[in-house]
Amino acid sequence: MVKNVAIRALAERWLKKRISPQQTLTLNRKNIFIFPGLFGLFYIAMTMCLFILAINYQNNLLLFMSQFLASLLLITLFTTYKNFSGLHFHAKAVKPVFMGEDVVLQIKIATQKQHCGHLEARWRHQRQKHLIDLESDDTTIRLPVSTTQRGEFTLPRVTFSLAYPLGLIRCWTHIDFDQNYLVYPQKQPCALLLSSAPVEEGEQQTIASGNDDFYAIQPWQKTDPLHRVAWKRVAKGGDWTTKVFSTPQAQTGYLDIAEHGADVELALKRLSWQVDTLARQGATYGLRLHQLTIAPANTDAHRKACLRALAVFAKSTTL
Amino acid sequence: MMMENIPVKGYLPTILIALFYGVIALSMGSNVHFWVLLLCGCVLFVRLSLYFGHNKHTPKKRTVNLLAVLSAIALLTTSGDLGLLPIMINLLILACSLKLMLIAYRRDFYQLIICATFLVACGFILYQSLFRSVFYALALIFLFYILLSAHAPYARAKIRQKRLAILLIQALPVAVLLFVFLPRLPPLWKMPEGKQTETGLSETMTPGDIAKLTKSDKLAFTATFDQRPPAPQNRYWRAFSLESFDGKTWTVSDTRHFARRQLQQINRVFTPRTQGVAIDYEIILEPTQKQWLVGLDTATPSDSSYSQNLWQGWDYQLSTRKPVFSRYAYALTSYPNTIRNQGIGSLDSQVNLQVPEQGNEETVDWVAALRQQHPNNQGFAKALMAYFKHNDFEYTLTPPPMTTDPVDSFLFTYKAGFCAHYASAMAYAFRLAGIPARIVSGYQGGTALNDNTLSIYQYDAHAWVEAWIDENGWQQFDPTTMVAPSRVNGGFEHAARYSGELIGEHPFNGLSHQGIFAYFSALGAKMDYMWSRWFLGFNEERQTDIFKHILGKLSPLRIALLGSSIILLIIGLLTLYFMPRRQRAPLAEHQRNYLTAVQLIEKFTGIRREDKSARRYFATVKGTLPDPVRRRFLTITEYFEHQEYDAPDPKVVIKTTLAQLKTALKNTKPILGDPPSP
Numbered sequence: 002m003v004k005n006v007a008i009r010a011l012a013e014r015w016l017k018k019r020i021s022p023q024q025t026l027t028l029n030r031k032n033i034f035i036f037p038g039l040f041g042l043f044y045i046a047m048t049m050c051l052f053i054l055a056i057n058y059q060n061n062l063l064l065f066m067s068q069f070l071a072s073l074l075l076i077t078l079f080t081t082y083k084n085f086s087g088l089h090f091h092a093k094a095v096k097p098v099f100m101g102e103d104v105v106l107q108i109k110i111a112t113q114k115q116h117c118g119h120l121e122a123r124w125r126h127q128r129q130k131h132l133i134d135l136e137s138d139d140t141t142i143r144l145p146v147s148t149t150q151r152g153e154f155t156l157p158r159v160t161f162s163l164a165y166p167l168g169l170i171r172c173w174t175h176i177d178f179d180q181n182y183l184v185y186p187q188k189q190p191c192a193l194l195l196s197s198a199p200v201e202e203g204e205q206q207t208i209a210s211g212n213d214d215f216y217a218i219q220p221w222q223k224t225d226p227l228h229r230v231a232w233k234r235v236a237k238g239g240d241w242t243t244k245v246f247s248t249p250q251a252q253t254g255y256l257d258i259a260e261h262g263a264d265v266e267l268a269l270k271r272l273s274w275q276v277d278t279l280a281r282q283g284a285t286y287g288l289r290l291h292q293l294t295i296a297p298a299n300t301d302a303h304r305k306a307c308l309r310a311l312a313v314f315a316k317s318t319t320l
Numbered sequence: 321m322m323m324e325n326i327p328v329k330g331y332l333p334t335i336l337i338a339l340f341y342g343v344i345a346l347s348m349g350s351n352v353h354f355w356v357l358l359l360c361g362c363v364l365f366v367r368l369s370l371y372f373g374h375n376k377h378t379p380k381k382r383t384v385n386l387l388a389v390l391s392a393i394a395l396l397t398t399s400g401d402l403g404l405l406p407i408m409i410n411l412l413i414l415a416c417s418l419k420l421m422l423i424a425y426r427r428d429f430y431q432l433i434i435c436a437t438f439l440v441a442c443g444f445i446l447y448q449s450l451f452r453s454v455f456y457a458l459a460l461i462f463l464f465y466i467l468l469s470a471h472a473p474y475a476r477a478k479i480r481q482k483r484l485a486i487l488l489i490q491a492l493p494v495a496v497l498l499f500v501f502l503p504r505l506p507p508l509w510k511m512p513e514g515k516q517t518e519t520g521l522s523e524t525m526t527p528g529d530i531a532k533l534t535k536s537d538k539l540a541f542t543a544t545f546d547q548r549p550p551a552p553q554n555r556y557w558r559a560f561s562l563e564s565f566d567g568k569t570w571t572v573s574d575t576r577h578f579a580r581r582q583l584q585q586i587n588r589v590f591t592p593r594t595q596g597v598a599i600d601y602e603i604i605l606e607p608t609q610k611q612w613l614v615g616l617d618t619a620t621p622s623d624s625s626y627s628q629n630l631w632q633g634w635d636y637q638l639s640t641r642k643p644v645f646s647r648y649a650y651a652l653t654s655y656p657n658t659i660r661n662q663g664i665g666s667l668d669s670q671v672n673l674q675v676p677e678q679g680n681e682e683t684v685d686w687v688a689a690l691r692q693q694h695p696n697n698q699g700f701a702k703a704l705m706a707y708f709k710h711n712d713f714e715y716t717l718t719p720p721p722m723t724t725d726p727v728d729s730f731l732f733t734y735k736a737g738f739c740a741h742y743a744s745a746m747a748y749a750f751r752l753a754g755i756p757a758r759i760v761s762g763y764q765g766g767t768a769l770n771d772n773t774l775s776i777y778q779y780d781a782h783a784w785v786e787a788w789i790d791e792n793g794w795q796q797f798d799p800t801t802m803v804a805p806s807r808v809n810g811g812f813e814h815a816a817r818y819s820g821e822l823i824g825e826h827p828f829n830g831l832s833h834q835g836i837f838a839y840f841s842a843l844g845a846k847m848d849y850m851w852s853r854w855f856l857g858f859n860e861e862r863q864t865d866i867f868k869h870i871l872g873k874l875s876p877l878r879i880a881l882l883g884s885s886i887i888l889l890i891i892g893l894l895t896l897y898f899m900p901r902r903q904r905a906p907l908a909e910h911q912r913n914y915l916t917a918v919q920l921i922e923k924f925t926g927i928r929r930e931d932k933s934a935r936r937y938f939a940t941v942k943g944t945l946p947d948p949v950r951r952r953f954l955t956i957t958e959y960f961e962h963q964e965y966d967a968p969d970p971k972v973v974i975k976t977t978l979a980q981l982k983t984a985l986k987n988t989k990p991i992l993g994d995p996p997s998p
Contacts, residue, residue: 043430053508058645058646072495
C-alpha cells in the first residue's frame, strides 16, 4: 500500500515534468502515450495463434491472413497517432461555485481535417467518461466535478483517449489545465445580521427598511410612506400598520462570524448566504472573520474576495 | 473510443455482426449442424426485433445460460462423427450466437469480433478454392467495417467505407512484402491426421465403397507437365497400395505401415533405379488430411529440395512427412519404363501372398485348376485377364450387394461390378496361385485444362492390380480395361456418361457440358488452377527461387542485405503514408486576417512574431507602433483572441479594421524608411 502510494507519487512527479500544467496545449510527440488497448492485445495474441496455425497446417491463405492482420495493426498504430496528435486544447478559466454545485471545466478542442472518430475524456483516476465526436461542429467539452467541501482546490488532470479507427491501438494523454477552483460554503438562508459598528461597540441589529424582501409588520407612524401601509389589514378594519422590508440599503455594516454561534461551518454557510444576498441587493458590507477583516464595499470584486475568504477560512491550518 | 455500454435499440454494429455470424455459419455448409444454423437464425431474428424496437429487453441471462447448457449437451451428443475442427467451429458459432443475444458492453462486442476473425480463419482452413477465398476475404473486410463503424458512429457510411479502404490499401503492400519475403518456417509440431473426408480415397476398400466416391465431381489434384501429358491409357496415378485382405476388405497392411515408420525414423530413403524416358511434372494436391501423395509410376522427387519433405517407400509409394491439410505443390520426375524389381523381398512376398484361411471356396478351386493349365506366371496372368474378357462381365456402378464370399459371388454369380470388384478378384486369384499381388488405389485419367495441364477429379478414382512376375518385378494389370475399355481410354466421365449413370446425380452435370456453361466452368477451373499454382502453391522452394532471382547467388551476406532492404522498404512505405504533408490547413477567416496583419506589422517593425502568443506579440511591438496603427492592431489582436478562445462571434467584421490598418501603415510610410531596431 505504502509502495503503491510511493509509486503513484513518483508517476505524478514524472508526469508533471513530462506534461507541465498549462491552460492551452497542443498534442505532439512529447505528450502522447500510445499502446495497444486490451482489445489490441487480444488481437495480437490471435494473430500469433493464426500464424502458428498457418505454419502447422502449411496454409498460405491463413499465413497471408495473419500477416495482413499484423500489417493492419502497424498501419492503425500510425493512423491512431496521426488522428490524435495536433489536437489543440484550450481550457476556459473555471468559475467558483457554492458547495453542492458542480464545477465545470470547459475545454475547447480545435481540430484539423485529419481528426476524426470519438474522443473520450474523463478525469484522471475516475471512471465517468464523456465522449465527443471530433467531426461535429461543436467540439467543446464540459467536464463537471461535484463538490463536497468548501475550500480552494486544484483541478485534477484530464485524460483524453482515442482508439480510432479500429480500437486496436489506444492513444492517450493526461493534461493538467492548471486550474484552481474555489468552492464557497453552501448558502444557508437566515436573517441578515449586519453590524454597523466595530465589534467593540456591541451587537446592533441594523435592519433598514428597503424595497426587496418583506420582513415584518409594525405599527404605522406618521412618517411612514403611504405606499407601505398594509391596506388589506386596514380594509378589514384592523389597525394601521406598515410593511417593513429588509433592505439594509446604503447602510454600511459588517458581517461577523462571531455572531453566528460556535458551529463554524454553519456560521460560514450563513455568512455565505448573506454575502450573496447583500451583493445581489447592491448593499455595502464588510466581513469580519476573527483576525481577518474586509472593509465594506459593494463591488463584484469585493463579493468575490469575501466569498473566497469564507471558502478558505481556517482551511490552511486544517488541511 | 467506443461507447462503454452498447444500446439495445438502433445500434447498427450489433445487427451487422449478427448478420455476419448468420452468413458465415451458412457458408460453412455441412460442417455446421443444422440446429446450430437454426439457432443462429433465431438470434438474428431476436437482434432484428431489438434493433427495430419491437422488443425492449434482451433475453434474461438465466434463459441464455440454460440455453447454453442445453446446446452444449446437444453438441456433445451430435458431434461424434465430426473432426476436431468442425466441432470447434460449431462450438464457436454456438457460443457467439448466445453472446450476441446478451451483448451489452464494449468488451462483449470485442469478443465477438475476435471470434468472428477466428471463424474466417477456419473458413480458410476448410476451403481454399478461389471463389471461397474471395468470399472469406470479403467477410474479413466486412468485419473491419463493423469495427470501424463502432468507432466512428457519426460519420456517413460512404466516409467510413473510404477510410476503411484507405487503411486496407495501406496495409496490403506491407502484408504482401511479409508474405513473399518472410522466411517459411517448418511446422512447429505434427498435426494429427484428419478423419476420412467425404471425398478422397479411402484407405480401406470393400468393393462397393468407390461407388459412392466416383459420384463426387470435386477436384483431386492438377498436374502440369513440362511437355505434353502422357496418353490417357498411361495415366495411372498411384496413391497407395492395399496389401491386406480378409476375404472381403482390402486395407493398408499394418506390417507395411510399421516398416515405413521404422525406416523413416532411422532416416532410410529408398532410391529406385530408374531407366528410360523421364517425364517432368508438378502436382498441386487438394487437401487429403493424409500423408500419401499421387504420382505416375515410377515417381521420384525431381529436386533435392523437395526430397526433404517427400519420402519414397520401398513399395514405390510417395508420402509427405506431414499430412496434407492445405493444397500442396510438389514436383516429380517419373520414369514409366523402369523395371520395378527392387524392394524388400521377404517383406513384399510375406505381405503380398497373404490370403484368408477360409471363404470363397469356389474361387480357390477355380484358381487351382487354372494354375495347373498355366504353370508359367506370365501365362497365368494372361489367362486371368482373358477370363474377364470372355465371360460376359459387365461394368456397372451399381452392382448388387455381395456380402458373403464376395469374390465367389462376383466371379461366378453376378459377373457385374466396377474397378474395385475386378481388382479385388484378380489380386486374390494371383495370391492363391502363389504370385505376390496387391491392389493399388489411385486415380486414372484426367481432363485437359490446357495443353500441359490435367485436372483429376475425385470421380477419376480407380483401383488396379500389381503382381510380382518373376524377374520383371512389379507389373501392372488393370482387369477393368478388359470389360470397359472406354473407362481407361475416354476417362471415367466418358464411360459413365456413355452408360448414362453420372447424369442425374447433380442438376448441373448435364448442363456443364454445353455451351456457355462449359465455357464458364472451364474458365473457373483455369482461374482456380492459377490461384493454386501462384498463391496456394507458393512454398519454400518458390521463395528460394525468388531469392535466387533477385540475389543471383544465396550467401548469408546477401540474404541479410535483402532482409534489411525489405525492412527499409516497409519503413519507406509507412513514411510515404504518414509523413505530414506540406499542405496548408485551411485557416478560418479571423486567423487569415490576423496573420496578414502580423505580416504587415513584422514588415513594418522588423520584429518577428516567432512562437509568441498574440497578446505577447502585441505587447512586444506596441512601443514601436504609431498610435493609429497600434489601435487597429490591438483591435485585430483582441478580435483574434476572442474568436479563437471564446465563443466565436460572426457578426463583427474585422476586414474593415484590417483595411484601416493598411491605410494607417501607408500613411506612416516615412517611418518605414527608418525602421526602429528591435
